[in-house]
Amino acid sequence: MLNLSQSYACSTCGRTTAFNVLITSMMHFHGTGRIFRKHAKCLVVCHSPLRIMRPDDANIVGNVHGGTILKMIEEAGCIIGTRHCNTQPGDRCAAQLARVERTDFLYPMFIGEVAHVSAEITYASKHSVEVQVHVMSENILTGATKMTNRAALWYVPFSLEDVDNVTEVPPIKYASPGQEEEGKKRYEAQKMERLETKERNGELLMPVSAPDRTTKEPYTVGFSQSSLIHLVGPSDCTLHGFVHGGVTMKLMDEVAGIVAARHCKTNIVTASVDAINFHRKIMKGCVVTVSGRATFASNKSMEIEVFVDADPLIEAEKGKYRAVTAFFTYISLDKQGKPLSIPPMKLEGDGEQRRFEDGKMRYLQNKAKRLADKERQQ
Numbered sequence: 419m420l421n422l423s424q425s426y427a428c429s430t431c432g433r434t435t436a437f438n439v440l441i442t443s444m445m446h447f448h449g450t451g452r453i454f455r456k457h458a459k460c461l462v463v464c465h466s467p468l469r470i471m472r473p474d475d476a477n478i479v480g481n482v483h484g485g486t487i488l489k490m491i492e493e494a495g496c497i498i499g500t501r502h503c504n505t506q507p508g509d510r511c512a513a514q515l516a517r518v519e520r521t522d523f524l525y526p527m528f529i530g531e532v533a534h535v536s537a538e539i540t541y542a543s544k545h546s547v548e549v550q551v552h553v554m555s556e557n558i559l560t561g562a563t564k565m566t567n568r569a570a571l572w573y574v575p576f577s578l579e580d581v582d583n584v585t586e587v588p589p590i591k592y593a594s595p596g597q598e599e600e601g602k603k604r605y606e607a608q609k610m611e612r613l614e615t616k617e618r619n620g621e622l623l624m625p626v627s628a629p630d631r632t633t634k635e636p637y638t639v640g641f642s643q644s645s646l647i648h649l650v651g652p653s654d655c656t657l658h659g660f661v662h663g664g665v666t667m668k669l670m671d672e673v674a675g676i677v678a679a680r681h682c683k684t685n686i687v688t689a690s691v692d693a694i695n696f697h698r699k700i701m702k703g704c705v706v707t708v709s710g711r712a713t714f715a716s717n718k719s720m721e722i723e724v725f726v727d728a729d730p731l732i733e734a735e736k737g738k739y740r741a742v743t744a745f746f747t748y749i750s751l752d753k754q755g756k757p758l759s760i761p762p763m764k765l766e767g768d769g770e771q772r773r774f775e776d777g778k779m780r781y782l783q784n785k786a787k788r789l790a791d792k793e794r795q796q
Contacts, residue, residue, distance in 0.1 A: 469533045470558075477675070477687075479751070482527040484675070484688030485668030487553060491521065491569050492664030494537040495549040496656075499573035502539055502547060503587055511575040511585045512656055515663030516546065517608055518694035518744070519570035525555070526687065526755075527566045532556040534563075541601030542590045546574050548601060569691075572608060581658050612695050638764045642680035645709040646673055649731075650702050661700040666726060666742055670694070673710040674722040674746035681712055681720065682750040684758055689719055692780065694744035704728045706741070713745070714777025715760045721777045722746045745780065 469490070477483040492515055499513030527533060534554040541548040553567035577583040592598040634640040646669065654665045671688060678686040700706060707727045714721040726742035750758040765771050 471527060471529050471531050471533060473529055476529055479685045479687065479755075480529070481687060482529065482531075482533075483668075483671070484523060484691075485671035487523070487527065487533075487567055488521065488667040488671060488691065489662075489664030490533060490535050491551045491553060491567065492518075492571065492662065492667060494535040494551055495569075495571045495573060496663070498537045498539060499547050499549055499575070502542075502590075503575035503585065506588045509577040509579050509583070509585055511577050512658060513547070513573035513575050514656070514658070514660065514696075514699065515571060516574045516696050517572040517612060518663075518667070518691060519548075519572065519604075519608060520693065521567060521569040521691040523567055523688050523690060525564055525566045527553075527555045530558075532558055539590060541598070541605060542587045543602075543605050544586055545584050546572050546605070547587055548572055548604065570604075576658060578657065581660075611693060612697075635764060637681060637761050638766055639711050639713075639770050640766070642677045643709070643711045644673055644676040644680065645707055646676075648706050648708065650700060650704045650706060652702060655702045658699075659702045661702075661704075661706075663696060666696075666700070666706075667691075667694060667744075669706070669708045670710075670724045670726065670742070670744055671746065673708045674724050675748065677710040677712055677722045678720055678746075678748035678750075681715075681763075682748075682758070682760060685751045685753070685755075686748045687751060689747045689749045690784070692745040692747065692784065694742065696742050698728070698739055698741045700726075700728045700741050701730065703732050704730050710746075712763060713773045714781060715763045716778075716781055717759055718757055719747050719749050719781070720760050720763075721781065722748065723773070745777075 471482050471486075475482050475486045496513050496515065500511070503511050503513055532555070534556060535551065536554075537549050537551045539547050540550050549571045551567075551569045551571065552565060554563050555566045556563045575585045575587060577585050592601075648669055650661050654661050656662055671691075675686060675688070705728070707729070708724065709727070710722050710724040712720060713723045722745070724742075724744045724746060725740060727738055728741045729738040730736050750760055752758050763774065765774055
């Protein structure tokens with residue numbers, strides 16, 4: 419898709435354009451390396467900032483940190499969502515991340531490679547847009563490229579005049595009624611899942627910066643459960659003064675990674691992120707507590723549930739609230755980067771057993787979906 423030796427195909431109308439021609443014409447038009455294109459008969463928005471991966475982007479294994487990639491994905495989605503929602507007259511607005519449907523980590527990205535991020539709006543409801551994002555890595559020494567990540571995100575536009583006012587989203591043109599119908603099904607499914615997730619929102623998870631090694635056995639949930647605390651500053655925030663979704667996702671990935679590493683005691687990498695739900699906005703000046711716990715482990719992967727709680731410092735009377743929830747999946751690697759088996763979890767109590775069974779169901783559903791997608795591509 420963003421391989422310099424390949425072509426760019428519009429997923430709405432199917433028209434193919436050579437990427438080097440596209441980027442040349444867009445650079446001539448904008449004078450930048452960013453791409454923003456609308457075909458005459460459909461809406462295609464593609465944003466591709468080029469960024470070279472540096473040592474401070476790496477995790478302890480030496481690959482690019484999963485949280486860094488999540489942040490880049492969210493920034494691209496926010497840009498095209500905001501651009502599209504401001505293409506009609508009325509209040510100016512900014513797109514706020516509401517949900518990440520799923521993010522797949524297909525291949526690792528390495529220090530020294532260049533990241534290309536492309537994003538496209540694939541469905542628009544009255545008050546939200548779906549954005550599909552793809553990340554490509556480019557080895558600038560050899561010219562080799564590969565897709566490393568793909569994600570689906572939902573954004574809601576909030577007025578710059580009134581931060582509590584959700585503005586209407588301009589419609590987009592679809593290549594066929596079937597394409598619009600498929601988008602509507604995805605919209606209804608994520609809406610239902612968000613409502614179901616809210617039922618778990620009242621559950622308290624006590625912050626734990628270090629596991630209790632004296633009373634908890636290794637491989638139990640309590641042994642690996644972890645938390646971190648972060649004060650939200652201006653650099654973390656959007657135009658509205660709310661935390662960027664990408665900043666939150668990076669913190670969540672760090673906590674989930676700590677949980678996985680404490681359980682496996684090996685190098686670990688993010689395999690996928692499933693259903694990040696942004697329930698409430700987090701304001702500048704809040705103290706956020708990000709907590710994670712293991713919920714499920716198969717032979718080759720483990721699922722971590724992550725909660726983000728926000729505590730306003732200035733308006734303390736509002737009280738602490740649950741802002742974001744998500745599930746992260748990790749795999750364990752040896753020193754040569756080959757997959758290792760995940761140690762089985764030791765479950766304690768009915769609650770942990772119930773969460774384990776729920777996680778197993780999600781694991782089997784995702785596995786079936788991957789197999790179905792693979793069959794369709796063949």
